[in-house]
Amino acid sequence: MSEKTIFKRIIDHEIPADIVYEDDRVIAFRDNNPQAPTHVLVIPKKEIASLDALTDEDQALLGHLWLAIRRIAGDLGLTGGYRVTVNCGPDAGQSVDHLHFHLLAGRKMSWPPG
Numbered sequence: 231m232s233e234k235t236i237f238k239r240i241i242d243h244e245i246p247a248d249i250v251y252e253d254d255r256v257i258a259f260r261d262n263n264p265q266a267p268t269h270v271l272v273i274p275k276k277e278i279a280s281l282d283a284l285t286d287e288d289q290a291l292l293g294h295l296w297l298a299i300r301r302i303a304g305d306l307g308l309t310g311g312y313r314v315t316v317n318c319g320p321d322a323g324q325s326v327d328h329l330h331f332h333l334l335a336g337r338k339m340s341w342p343p344g
């Protein structure tokens with residue numbers, strides 16, 4: 231079996247993380263190299279390598295993830311707005327092979343992203 235990703239180790243509570251939300255299908259924790267005052271990673275507990283690896287089976291899970299993101303944004307009081315970003319593949323800079331949504335807030339964001 232291939233080696234666990236760092237995120238799978240966080241899901242399994244093998245390594246510490248600053249967890250802000252968890253349920254049976256999703257876990258969210260603060261990024262350890264934050265790019266904004268609030269930078270949370272929201273990930274499915276199911277091992278999915280990237281956005282590109284999603285299948286029709288994951289439809290309900292994806293809906294659940296987006297609703298979890300909305301809930302976390304509410305819980306964290308992100309009333310000024312927030313950005314959700316998914317990096318998929320090398321050109322986008324994906325560095326961990328486990329699907330993750332970056333939830334960024336707390337400063338003005340520029341557009342387009344770099």
Ligand code: 5GP
Nearest residue numbers: 236247259260261262263317323324325326
């Ligand atoms: P990507 O570059 O793949 O879109 O995002 C991966 C993110 O995971 C990066 O923002 C990086 O800082 C974060 N990250 C990598 N390893 C760890 C870790 O062990 N703990 C936490 N909390 N974040 C991590």
